Amino acid sequence: MNPVLDIIGALFLLFGAMLCFAASVGLVRFPDVITRMHAATKPQTLGLLLVVIGLAFSLQSVRPLGMLVLVAVLQLLTAPVAGHMVGRTAYRTGHLxxxxxxxxxxxxxxxxxxxxxxxxxxxxxxxxxxxxx
Amino acid sequence: MIAQQVIIMIGVAFLVGAVVMTLIRLARGPSTLDRVVAADVIIAVLIVALAMEAAINHHATSIPIILVLSLLGFAGSLSMARFVADRDQARKWDVSTSAPRRSERSPEGT
Structure with a gap:
C-alpha cells in the first residue's frame, strides 16, 4: 500500500465529510425547504464524487473501480430528479x-x-x- | 499510515457534528419535506462513513452497500415528494375563472 496515495484519498474523504458538515449547518440555519435543499444537495453530488475519488485512491486496485464509477454515474443521474421532485412539491404546497x-x-x-x-x-x-x- | 488515520478521524469528527445537527432538523421539522431533505443528508453522511471505514481497512466490501444506499435515498425522497404532493394539492391549487376547469385532483398527480 502506497502511503502517499492513502493520504491523498483520506484528504478527499475529509473534504466529503466537511461538505456533509456544511450541509447540516445549512439545514439548521436556513429558513425554508428550498434554501435547505440548496444546502443539502451539496454532499449528495459533489460530496459523493469526492468520496468515490478518495476511495479509489485508498483502495489502489482496479477491481472496485467499475462499481465506483457506477455509484458516481447513478448518483449524478438520480440526484437532480429527486431534487426536482422535492422542490416542485415544496413550491406547490407553499413551503417557501x-x-x-x-x-x-x-x-x-x-x-x-x-x-x-x-x-x-x-x-x-x-x-x-x-x-x- | 498514521497520517491517514489522523485525517480520517478529523473527518469522523465532522461527520458526528453533521449527524447531530441533521437529527435536530429531522426532529423539529416543521414540514414533511424538511424531514425528507434531512433524511437525504443522513444518507450522505452514512455513505461517507462507510467509505472512510473501507479506506482505513483497505477492503471493497462496502461499495455495493454504498450503491444501494444512494439508490435508496433517491427512491425514498422521490416517493415521499409524490406522497406529500398528492395529499396537499387539492387544498392549495386555486382555479381562476379564465382557466379551463381543473378537477380537484388531477389523475396524473402533477
Missing part, C-alpha cells in the same frame, strides 16, 4: 417564502396560464400550517 424570491418565473407562467397559487390573500401560509400541525 415568496418575499425572498427575487425572480419567480414559474408564478408568472402560471398566472399567464390562468392558475395562481393560493397564497397571500386569505390563504394559509407556512405559519398557519405550522400552527395547525
Amino acid at each position: 417564502d415568496s418575499d425572498r424570491l427575487t425572480p419567480d418565473e414559474l408564478a408568472e407562467d402560471l398566472a399567464a396560464a390562468g392558475f395562481h397559487l393560493d397564497r397571500g390573500d386569505g390563504a394559509e401560509g407556512i405559519e398557519d400550517r405550522e400552527a395547525r400541525e
